[in-house]
Amino acid sequence: MKRELVISAVAHKNTEPVPHDTDLTVPVADKACEYLKINHEDLWDWFDNHTEEAKYRKGEYIEPDVYQDPFGVQWNRSIDKDIGVIKEYILKEPEMGSYKIPEPNLDYVDEVTTKMFEENKDSYKFGKIGFSLFERAWSLRGFENFLADLAGEEKFVRELFEQILDYNLKIIDRALKYPIDGFFFGDDYGHQRGLLMSPATWRKFIKPCLAKMFEKAKTAGKTVALHSCGNLSAILGDLIDIGLDIYQTVQPEIYGLKEIKEEFGRDLTFWGGISTQKSLPYVTPEEVKKIARETIKILGKGGGYIAAPTHQVPADVPVENVIALAEAFKNQ
Numbered sequence: 001m002k003r004e005l006v007i008s009a010v011a012h013k014n015t016e017p018v019p020h021d022t023d024l025t026v027p028v029a030d031k032a033c034e035y036l037k038i039n040h041e042d043l044w045d046w047f048d049n050h051t052e053e054a055k056y057r058k059g060e061y062i063e064p065d066v067y068q069d070p071f072g073v074q075w076n077r078s079i080d081k082d083i084g085v086i087k088e089y090i091l092k093e094p095e096m097g098s099y100k101i102p103e104p105n106l107d108y109v110d111e112v113t114t115k116m117f118e119e120n121k122d123s124y125k126f127g128k129i130g131f132s133l134f135e136r137a138w139s140l141r142g143f144e145n146f147l148a149d150l151a152g153e154e155k156f157v158r159e160l161f162e163q164i165l166d167y168n169l170k171i172i173d174r175a176l177k178y179p180i181d182g183f184f185f186g187d188d189y190g191h192q193r194g195l196l197m198s199p200a201t202w203r204k205f206i207k208p209c210l211a212k213m214f215e216k217a218k219t220a221g222k223t224v225a226l227h228s229c230g231n232l233s234a235i236l237g238d239l240i241d242i243g244l245d246i247y248q249t250v251q252p253e254i255y256g257l258k259e260i261k262e263e264f265g266r267d268l269t270f271w272g273g274i275s276t277q278k279s280l281p282y283v284t285p286e287e288v289k290k291i292a293r294e295t296i297k298i299l300g301k302g303g304g305y306i307a308a309p310t311h312q313v314p315a316d317v318p319v320e321n322v323i324a325l326a327e328a329f330k331n332q
Contacts, residue, residue, distance in 0.1 A: 002050040003181070006124035010223055010245060010269045012303040017332035018296050019050035019124070020307040021271070026081040027315040028322060035319045047326050051306065053128040053184055054116045056171050058108040069131075070102060073139050082312065089142040091160075094153040099140075101163040109174045117178065126225065127175035129168055130186035133209055134196075136164050150201050157205055165209045172216045182223035182245070185213065190230020192254055199234040207235075211242040218243045225271070229311065230254070240267045248272050249310040250299070252279075257298045270299050271306040274325065280309060280317045285324035292328035 005019045024032060033043055059069040065078035066087065075084030090099055109127075116125055131139060137160050138146040149157050172183060187206075189195055195202055214224045225246035226239065231254045232247075239247070249272030250260060257273060273295045274280065280288065292307065299305040307329055313322055 002048075002122045003124045006050050006306065007181070009300075009303045009305060012266070012269070014303055015300075017329075018300040018305055018307050020329035021049045021051045022047050022309060022322075022326055022329065023312045024322070025312045025314055028313045028317060028319070031319040032322055035323065048330055049123065051124045051126065052116060052121060053126045054109075054112040054175070054180070055128045055130065056104070056109050056112065056175065057130055058105050069139075070105065071136065071140060072102075086139060089140065089145070091141045094141070094145075094149045094156040096156070096159060096163075101167050104167050104171045104174075106170065106174045109171055113175060113178045113180070124181045125179075126182045126184040127172070127178075127180045128184040128186070129171060130227075132168060132185040132187045132213070133161060133164055134187050134189060134206060137161065147197065150197055150205060161205060161209050165212060168213055169216060172213060176217070176220045176222070180222060182225055183213075183217040184225040184227070185210070186227040188227075188229045189235070190228060190232050192231055192251070194231050195234055196230070202235055203238060207238055207242065210239075214243040236264055236268070240264070245269060246271055246306070248306075248308070251275065251277070251310045252295075253277055257295065261299055261301070261304075265299075265302065265304050269304045269306065272308050272310040273299050273305075274307070274309045276309045276311050276313055276317065280313065280321050280325065283321070285320050288321045288324040289328040292325055296332065 002019065005015045005017070008015045009019050029040065029043060033040055036046060038046060057070060059067055062068045062074070065076060067075045067077050067084060069075065072090060074087045076087050077084035113127065141149065175183065189202060217224050223245040224243055225248060226244055227248045229249065236247070246269045250257070250270045252273060252275050261270070274292060279291055283291070296305070296307050300307070309325065
């Protein structure tokens with residue numbers, strides 16, 4: 001039933017209820033477990049999400065609070081338990097030097113995808129690559145450094161992107177051996193006023209790589225979802241042109257929900273729309289439910305909506321509001 005609801009929503013058919021998904025940061029998940037008096041294994045069953053993901057990024061903790069990802073980047077998670085802060089950038093100069101992008105762990109792709117199906121949940125199933133291009137590049141080079149590289153180091157940028165793309169395509173190929181419903185990519189391109197780079201730069205370097213990844217999934221008959229924070233108004237048309245089906249996240253601080261639904265709702269399914277920035281941390285639980293109902297009414301009209309907060313719910317959101325949001329979703 002839940003999987004069928006998502007299929008209908010992505011096909012832009014009215015659904016009742018509207019499919020929903022809530023994701024939490026580690027501190028909020030801990031608070032929710034304490035509030036509900038359940039363990040972490042049962043938490044997601046309680047939230048009753050309509051989607052799930054096999055995440056293809058296997059790393060390890062090399063110290064109690066230091067997580068090393070598959071590319072060798074070390075993240076200090078002593079404060080931010082979910083992502084962390086990079087300790088030191090691997091690429092000191094705009095050149096690959098002796099560093100080589102690793103081969104993907106395809107056995108891990110098999111492991112987590114198989115596990116997702118063995119759990120036998122009624123859900124719409126994605127394979128997922130986070131930090132899929134731009135974010136992976138700057139995590140190796142440094143954010144400011146890589147923005148400068150985009151402006152003045154074309155050869156290096158193309159070489160780095162080509163190696164990341166090759167890594168990703170191998171993962172996609174392996175994941176497509178399983179009956180997943182879609183492929184989910186994560187890569188932040190925006191801030192709240194626009195892109196982190198010019199649209200021309202995005203089209204020059206990033207769009208061609210995305211197009212190859214999207215095409216691989218689309219040719220296999222899978223839907224394509226993209227998470228990107230920020231204002232993507234300048235490139236939403238480009239993303240539609242290369243095959244994007246589902247756009248996460250839709251921040252109401254940025255977009256008029258009625259306007260974006262009217263302009264792009266025939267082509268895109270929206271995922272998000274309920275603010276983790278201006279609403280969830282500050283309003284009452286009853287107001288949370290009202291906002292959820294209003295957002296579903298706007299974005300869910302004619303299908304094409306997965307009800308959700310705009311991002312993983314951060315630690316400043318009262319647990320009562322998290323529960324209220326989940327109840328609003330479950331009691332449509």
